[in-house]
Amino acid sequence: MKLRTKISMLFACFALSIFVSCTQDQSTDLTVETTTDISIEDAAKKMEMMRTTPMVQSKAAITYISELCEDVVSGTYAYENTWNNAALWDYYSFEGTAGDVVDISLLRTTPGMDVMSILFFGTTTTSDGLHPFSPSTNPDMTYLGFWDDNIPNPSCFGDAGTFGFILPYTGTYTFAVNDNSGCGFPKNYEIHTTGISCITDTDGDGCDDAVDPHPNSNVEATVTIDGCDSGAPNIYVEPCSTMSDLIADCAANAANHAEFVACVKALATAWRRAGHIDGRQNYYLQRCASSSSLP
Ligand SMILES: [Ca+2]
Ligand SMILES: [Ca+2]
Ligand SMILES: [Ca+2]
Known part of the structure; x- marks a missing residue:
C-alpha cells in the first residue's frame, strides 16, 4: 500500500472515531434530556435541579386515573418536582397493537x-x-422511554410530545405524567392522542360493545334451540347478531310458549326467503322451537 493511501486511511479512521464518540455522547445526553426547544439556560437549570434532587425508591400502591382513547383527557397534577418519585405520578392506560403508530401530547393548560x-x-x-433511572425493576413493566420539553411552551420549559411512536407489543400500555421541575401552581394539563382506540369488541364481530345488541354473540356452528339442533347454519343475519342471538331475543321477550314459537316462525320464514336456510332447516327451526320448553 502506498504511503499516501495509508495516510488517507489513518485520517479517515481518526475522523470516524470522533464522529462515533460524538454520537455516543449525544445518546448519553438523550437518556437525561430529550429537549431541542428549551433555552440552554433553562436546560442547565433543569439539569441542575434533576441532578441535585435525590431519587426516591418509592414502593407505594398506585391506581390508574382512566383509559386513554382517541380524544382529549384533562387532568390536574397535585405535586411539584416529582420526576424522581414514581409514587406521585398520574397514571393512565391504553390498549395497543404491535405496529400501531401513536401520538401522545402532554400539554399544560395553565x-x-x-x-x-x-x-x-x-x-x-x-x-x-x-x-x-431506578436500579430496581418492575417485572410487570417494560420501560419504553420518556418525553420532555420537545414541544415549545413559553411559560416554563416545554411540553411533552410522543410523535409517530410505533408500539412494539400488543396489550395494555401505561402512560405516566409528572411535573419535572415545577414552576408553581396550578398544574392543569391535557393529554391528546391519535392512533389509540378504546373500542372494545368482545365477540370480535366488528361491532363495539357499546352499540352491539349482542356483545357476546352466540357463534355456534348451527342453531340449537333448547338442546335441539336444527341444522341451520348459525350465520350473522344482522351486522352484530347471529341467528341464535335473535332466537334468544325471542325467548327473552316472549310472554309465553306460543309467542316464542311464533317469533321463531317469523324469523325462519324471513331467513328462508332471504336464502339463508333451506326448506328442511326452516322446518327443523320451527319444530325445535315448538318442542322446546322456552321461554
Ligand atoms: Ca417539560
Ligand atoms: Ca361485538
Ligand atoms: Ca355481537
Whole structure:
C-alpha cells in the first residue's frame, strides 16, 4: 500500500472515531434530556435541579386515573418536582397493537407545571421500580422511554410530545405524567392522542360493545334451540347478531310458549326467503322451537 493511501486511511479512521464518540455522547445526553426547544439556560437549570434532587425508591400502591382513547383527557397534577418519585405520578392506560403508530401530547393548560411523560408496556399496582433511572425493576413493566420539553411552551420549559411512536407489543400500555421541575401552581394539563382506540369488541364481530345488541354473540356452528339442533347454519343475519342471538331475543321477550314459537316462525320464514336456510332447516327451526320448553 502506498504511503499516501495509508495516510488517507489513518485520517479517515481518526475522523470516524470522533464522529462515533460524538454520537455516543449525544445518546448519553438523550437518556437525561430529550429537549431541542428549551433555552440552554433553562436546560442547565433543569439539569441542575434533576441532578441535585435525590431519587426516591418509592414502593407505594398506585391506581390508574382512566383509559386513554382517541380524544382529549384533562387532568390536574397535585405535586411539584416529582420526576424522581414514581409514587406521585398520574397514571393512565391504553390498549395497543404491535405496529400501531401513536401520538401522545402532554400539554399544560395553565402556567406552572413542567410536564413530562413516561411510557411503559404493561400495567402495575405498585410504583416500585418504575423510575427510568431506578436500579430496581418492575417485572410487570417494560420501560419504553420518556418525553420532555420537545414541544415549545413559553411559560416554563416545554411540553411533552410522543410523535409517530410505533408500539412494539400488543396489550395494555401505561402512560405516566409528572411535573419535572415545577414552576408553581396550578398544574392543569391535557393529554391528546391519535392512533389509540378504546373500542372494545368482545365477540370480535366488528361491532363495539357499546352499540352491539349482542356483545357476546352466540357463534355456534348451527342453531340449537333448547338442546335441539336444527341444522341451520348459525350465520350473522344482522351486522352484530347471529341467528341464535335473535332466537334468544325471542325467548327473552316472549310472554309465553306460543309467542316464542311464533317469533321463531317469523324469523325462519324471513331467513328462508332471504336464502339463508333451506326448506328442511326452516322446518327443523320451527319444530325445535315448538318442542322446546322456552321461554
Ligand atoms: Ca417539560
Ligand atoms: Ca361485538
Ligand atoms: Ca355481537
